[in-house]
Structure formats: C-alpha cells, structure tokens
Amino acid sequence: xxxxxxxxxxxxxxxxxxxxxxxxxxxxxxxxxxxxxxxxxxxxxxxxxxxxxxxxxxxxxxxxxxxxxxxxxxxxxxxxxxxxxxxxxxxxxxxxxxxxxxxxxxxxxxxxxxxxxxxxxxxxxxxxxxxxxxxxxxxxxxxxxxxxxxxxxxxxxxxxxxxxxxxxxxxxxxxxxxxxxxxxxxxxxxxxxxxxxxxxxxxxxxxxxxxxxxxxxxxxxxxxxxxxxx
Amino acid sequence: xxxxxxxxxxxxxxxxxxxxxxxxxxxxxxxxxxxxxxxxxxxxxxxxxxxxxxxxxxxxxxxxxxxxxxxxxxxxxxxxxxxxxxxxxxxxxxxxxxxxxxxxxxxxxxxxxxxxxxxxxxxxxxxxxxxxxxxxxxxxxxxxxxxxxxxxxxxxxxxxxxxxxxxxxxxxxxxxxxxxxxxxxxxxxxxxxxxxxxxxxxxxxxxxxxxxxxxxxxxxxxxxxxxxxxxxxxxxxxxxxxxxxx
Amino acid sequence: xxxxxxxxxxxxxxxxxxxxxxxxxxxxxxxxxxxxxxxxxxxxxxxxxxxxxxxxxxxxxxxxxxxxxxxxxxxxxxxxxxxxxxxxxxxxxxxxxxxxxxxxxxxxxxxxxxxxxxxxxxxxxxxxxxxxxxxxxxxxxxxxxxxxxxxxxxxxxxxxxxxxxxxxxxxxxxxxxxxxxxxxxxxxxxxxxxxxxxxxxxxxxxxxxxxxxxxxxxx
Numbered sequence: 108x109x110x111x112x113x114x115x116x117x118x119x120x121x122x123x124x125x126x127x128x129x130x131x132x133x134x135x136x137x138x139x140x141x142x143x144x145x146x147x148x149x150x151x152x153x154x155x156x157x158x159x160x161x162x163x164x165x166x167x168x169x170x171x172x173x174x175x176x177x178x179x180x181x182x183x184x185x186x187x188x189x190x191x192x193x194x195x196x197x198x199x200x201x202x203x204x205x206x207x208x209x210x211x212x213x214x215x216x217x218x219x220x221x222x223x224x225x226x227x228x229x230x231x232x233x234x235x236x237x238x239x240x241x242x243x244x245x246x247x248x249x250x251x252x253x254x255x256x257x258x259x260x261x262x263x264x265x266x267x268x269x270x271x272x273x274x275x276x277x278x279x280x281x282x283x284x285x286x287x288x289x290x291x292x293x294x295x296x297x298x299x300x301x302x303x304x305x306x307x308x309x310x311x312x313x314x315x316x317x318x319x320x321x322x323x324x325x326x327x328x329x330x331x332x333x334x335x336x337x
Numbered sequence: 338x339x340x341x342x343x344x345x346x347x348x349x350x351x352x353x354x355x356x357x358x359x360x361x362x363x364x365x366x367x368x369x370x371x372x373x374x375x376x377x378x379x380x381x382x383x384x385x386x387x388x389x390x391x392x393x394x395x396x397x398x399x400x401x402x403x404x405x406x407x408x409x410x411x412x413x414x415x416x417x418x419x420x421x422x423x424x425x426x427x428x429x430x431x432x433x434x435x436x437x438x439x440x441x442x443x444x445x446x447x448x449x450x451x452x453x454x455x456x457x458x459x460x461x462x463x464x465x466x467x468x469x470x471x472x473x474x475x476x477x478x479x480x481x482x483x484x485x486x487x488x489x490x491x492x493x494x495x496x497x498x499x500x501x502x503x504x505x506x507x508x509x510x511x512x513x514x515x516x517x518x519x520x521x522x523x524x525x526x527x528x529x530x531x532x533x534x535x536x537x538x539x540x541x542x543x544x545x546x547x548x549x550x551x552x553x554x555x556x557x558x559x560x561x562x563x564x565x566x567x568x569x570x571x572x573x574x575x576x577x578x579x580x581x582x583x
Numbered sequence: 584x585x586x587x588x589x590x591x592x593x594x595x596x597x598x599x600x601x602x603x604x605x606x607x608x609x610x611x612x613x614x615x616x617x618x619x620x621x622x623x624x625x626x627x628x629x630x631x632x633x634x635x636x637x638x639x640x641x642x643x644x645x646x647x648x649x650x651x652x653x654x655x656x657x658x659x660x661x662x663x664x665x666x667x668x669x670x671x672x673x674x675x676x677x678x679x680x681x682x683x684x685x686x687x688x689x690x691x692x693x694x695x696x697x698x699x700x701x702x703x704x705x706x707x708x709x710x711x712x713x714x715x716x717x718x719x720x721x722x723x724x725x726x727x728x729x730x731x732x733x734x735x736x737x738x739x740x741x742x743x744x745x746x747x748x749x750x751x752x753x754x755x756x757x758x759x760x761x762x763x764x765x766x767x768x769x770x771x772x773x774x775x776x777x778x779x780x781x782x783x784x785x786x787x788x789x790x791x792x793x794x795x796x797x798x799x800x801x802x
Contacts, residue, residue, distance in 0.1 A: 112661070170782075170785065173735075173781075173785065174777060174778055174781045174782060174785060175774055175777055175778075176739040176740070176742035176743075176753065176777060177739070177742075178742040178743060178745065178753055179742060179753060179756075179770070179773055179774060179777065182756075182757070182766075182770060183770055183774070186760070186766040186767075186770060187766070187767070187770070190766070190767070191767075265645065269645075269646070269647040269648075270647065271647075272647035272648075272649040272650055273647075273649060273743065276745075276746070283649065283650065283653070286653075290657070298661060299661045299662070300661075301657050301658050301661045302658040302661050302662060304658075305650065305653050305654045305657060305658045306654070306658065308650055308653075309646055309650050309651075309654060312645070312646045312647055312650060313642065313645050313646050316644075316645035316646070317641060317645045320641075320644060320645055331693065389705060390704075391701055391704065391705070410710075413704075414704070414707055414708075414709055415707070417704060417705055417706065417707040418706075418707035421705075421706075422702075422705040424698065424701070424702060424705075426698055428698045428699055428701070428702035429702075430699065430702075430703070430716070430717055430721070431721065432717075432720040432721050432724070433716070441706065441708070441716055442706035442707055442708070445708070445712055445716065446706065446707040446708055446709070446712065447707075487702075490706060491705070491706065494706060494707065
C-alpha cells in the first residue's frame, strides 16, 4: 500500500513541480529577509537614540507586528492594499512586503537589545577618546553587538522560512499549494500518495532549516562557553 | 606521618595541550596552615581546585587522611563535606536566604537534625557579627558580609580542613580585615588545617606555618613561613617578594 | 467601516474567541509538560532517551506548524488514523510547542553560572541536590521571559488552525469575509480580538523580563 503511494512523487513532473514550488518559497523568503534585515538594523540603531517620539513610534511598529499573527498580517495586506490604497499587487509581492516588514520589526528589537547590552564603559571610553556618535557605532558598538546578535538573527531567519508555509493562504503557488494540487489530482490513483507528498514537503523544510538552527545553536554554545570561561 | 591530613604526589594538570601544573608534591599535617604564594597565573587557584575535585588532573595521587582518593565524581562528593572551600566571588545562592544558604549542606547533604544545626549556625553567625542578617537575601549584603557568610557556610559542614581561594581579592579594602580576622581566629582558636591562596602579604606572613611558592606551575619553594619572608631560597621568590613591596 | 456589520458579527467572533483561548490553553499546558520532561532528560543526560528527544526537538523546531497539521489531518487518515480537526490542532500545537518550551527551560538551567554550580559542589551537594536547590530554582527564574514569549508565540500560532477549518478567531473572520465580503470590518475585529488577548500578556512579559534582568530573587 504505502510503497505504491511513493510513486506519486515520480508521476509526470510532480517531483520537479514540488521543487519549483520550494524554490518560489525560498526566493520570497530570501528577498524578504535581505530587505527586512537592512531596515531592521537601521531601526534598531534608531531605537537606541534618545528621541522619545521616534522611539515611541518604532516601539508601536514593533508591537503591532509582534501581536498580530502572521496569518492575519498576510490577509490584512492582501485585502486592504488593493481596496483602500488601490494598490494591486500579486500575492508573491504582498508576501515579500509583509515578511520584510515583520523581519524589520523583529530585527530592530534584536539589534537594540544587543546594542544596549554592550557595557556602558565601552560607550564612555569611546566618547572619551573623542569618537563622534557615528564612529562610536561604527567602530565600537556595532562590531561588539554583531557577535551577540548573530544566533538570534539566524533563528529569526529559520522562523521566516517556516512561516512561508502560509503563502498558500494568499494564493501564492508555493510548495504547499502545489502539493495540495498534486494530492487532489492523484487521489484516485494513489490513495496513500498524500502521505508521501506532505512527507516530502516536511523533509524539504527540515533540510533547509536544520542546518541553520544547528549553526545558531553552535554559535550560542560557543558564546556561553566564552562567558563562562572568564 | 601520623597526623597527615592530605598528601599530594606527582600531580600534573593540563588544559588541553597546556601544561599548567608540573609534578606537584607536598603534604599538610593536622592544624597546619599553608599559604600558597606566587605571581598571578602561576597555577595557585588551579592547584587548590584540584584538591577538592573541581578540576580533574592527569597524573598523580591525592591521599586524604591516609586514604588514596579515587577521583570519581561520587567520591569527591563525599569528600567535599570534609574539605571546605571558599571562593573569591563568594557565590552564595541568590535564591536562598542567608540561613538557608548555610543550612543546605548540613541538613540536606549530612542529614543532621535541623534544630541542632540551627542552634550551631546561630553561634557561628554571632561569631562573625551577622546574626541580624539571618533572614536576609545575599543581594542585601555587602561583599565583605557575603564573604563572611560564605565562610560560615563552609564551616557549618564541620570540615577537616579548609581551602581559601583569594577570598579577599574582590573586596573593598575596608572589608578585608573583617574577613581575614575570621580566618586568623580559625587558626588560633580552632586549630583548623588550611591552605590559603592570597595576595595579602602581611596576612600571609602572620598566619603561615609554611609557604609554598609557585611559579609557572611548579613548586619552587616549600619553606617555613618565617624563613620564606626573611630569607627566601630562590631568586624567583626574592623577586616576587620585592614586587609585592615586601 | 460600518459599526452595524461589526455588531452583527460579534456573537460569531465571541465563539471563535473562546475556542482560540481554549485551544491555546490546552496547547500551552501540554507544551509546558512536554518541555519540562525534555529539559529534565537533557539536564540529567538520561542515556538513549536524551538522544531520542533530541531528534524530536530538531524535527519539531525545524518544520512549520502548517505542514505538521497537514500531515496529521490529511496524511494520517491515508494510513488509517483518523483524528478530529481540533484534536489535530492540539496535537500539532503541543508537538511544536514542546520543543520551544524545552529550549526555554534548558536555556534557564544552562544560564545558571558555573560558579554557582561549583560552590554547590564545594558543600558536598549531590547531582540531584544541586539541581533541586540551586540549578532549578535559579534556572526557572531565568527561563521565565523565554516561557512567556513562547506562550505568546503559541497563541498566535493557533491562527494557523484555520487551514484545517477549526472555527477559531482567524477562521471565523475568513469565513465571514467569504460570505459577506466586508473584509475591513471583519479584519478590524480580528486584530482587536488578538490585541485583547496578547497586549496584556506582552506587558506582563516586559515586566517579567525587567525583573529577571535585575536579578531579583527572593521577596
């Protein structure tokens, strides 16, 4: 029974279609992550400044993206952009926009956390040798913050990749959506094919995310050992 | 020797490839006070941490009360009740009150009667002038007070001998005396066997029956205290004493 | 935006709200239990079992909830195992949340400083006593922010239940949009509903984080 079901993967172009779907998924995630990280780093630095209004606005932005579930964010942008702003975007672009804004929000918090955890005397001794604020960030604070924030950033990336599984909800032809179509088309011929299709999708996600989270875990462990070794 | 408490023979210690202790040999008899002196990085702390199993060592033997120590975690756990140790950074448990910090070992490890231990702890706290802080949490105490409590915590187990690892090194100068007086009293009144790592040279001179001078992981001198401070044998020890303004 | 439409939809949202809360609660409690078990097994390095649980944790952590749910809901019946949508949702959420909670607890336990462990050893505490009196109490306090963040995360993940048609909040809104097409109103109610649940939690989380950061123990 089950061993015949596996053939659904090799029927016609099914296997390539699934991989192409994964590629679409991956592309959306990659573009959103790059844009989101850049915006997030800038916002994170801005959030360590003393301007109260700026900090308040950015905090609200973060909290909004933290509190509203990603599914809901996708629908908000999918329905509201075209109707209220008359901005017609295909699902893939809506998804990139939502993910980029979400990554930016989360990243701003990671960057801010890392920056404020650089000891105060580092900041002061930087100022004491006459560094400007830009130089202080460029040469002292940001380099120290990077090693602190790297594991959290990698973990954020794995979360984004997992969250791309929601793309099918706004009609993007991602790997899950294609999987569903294949299941429906082959249900008669391969009743247990569904097991193999979703099993493969499961595996594909795992293969992308596992190395990343392994890397993050290793970095984190190294940092802990260093902190303890002092 | 009949009343030998601890004997160390041919002890070697490596950190990965780095050879940090070279062929360490010495013994300590009951009631004796040894101070372990030497420049920083010479391996003093590593050595006394080996003596209660917090560091493992590659070769060599430790004999405690005429019995060879088989270095397993289980054996060390038994032995540590008899070997008190106080650290530079006090390391009281922040989640427990002063009293619970002290009671933990005697009541949970040694399963002694709670009321008896309490009475005894009161006495000990009175001795170090901290009875009023019995129910305080560690974060409410100053560094010197924490260190005095840490000493009491170790003493409450009735150890056969005590290890002190730079216990005054992170204290403000005005706190140092109080802590050193307690250690001095232990030597004078209780005849406690002790190995002390310290940078307080006056104190070392006052308290040491013997000095072990350590440099680059080797014991260069094992001399009576009086002789070491007046007339050290090696040039390295002379240099060291000079550098300490002594 | 029409208040009339919002008013009419409220009873339906109320049902979704209750279901979201219920499923979240069951999922969170289940996840916490799985998480505690995993972190204890890993802390004491129980042979074999810790390797098995490590495999579970990696799978759970590195695959999306949506795919886990599809697997439970669509693929399991093909293997002869039929579960109701709600049960699939709860199992999926616990499967996912267990590894997050385990990471939270383990992070706390590992965060207890090496010096604390050494000074516990120095007074002769056994491994179990060290865990019971030193590592767990301190580690639990350290893990509270991560646990609170997990709680918020898991509540938000229940929105994905909509893909297997569990009538929780998000599913209610999408159904209403499908029926009446008033997307502005229904999405507005949906966001407000999540805010009602999550804003208080988020505030508590911030306070807890501050408390733990300043190392407030006792009192």
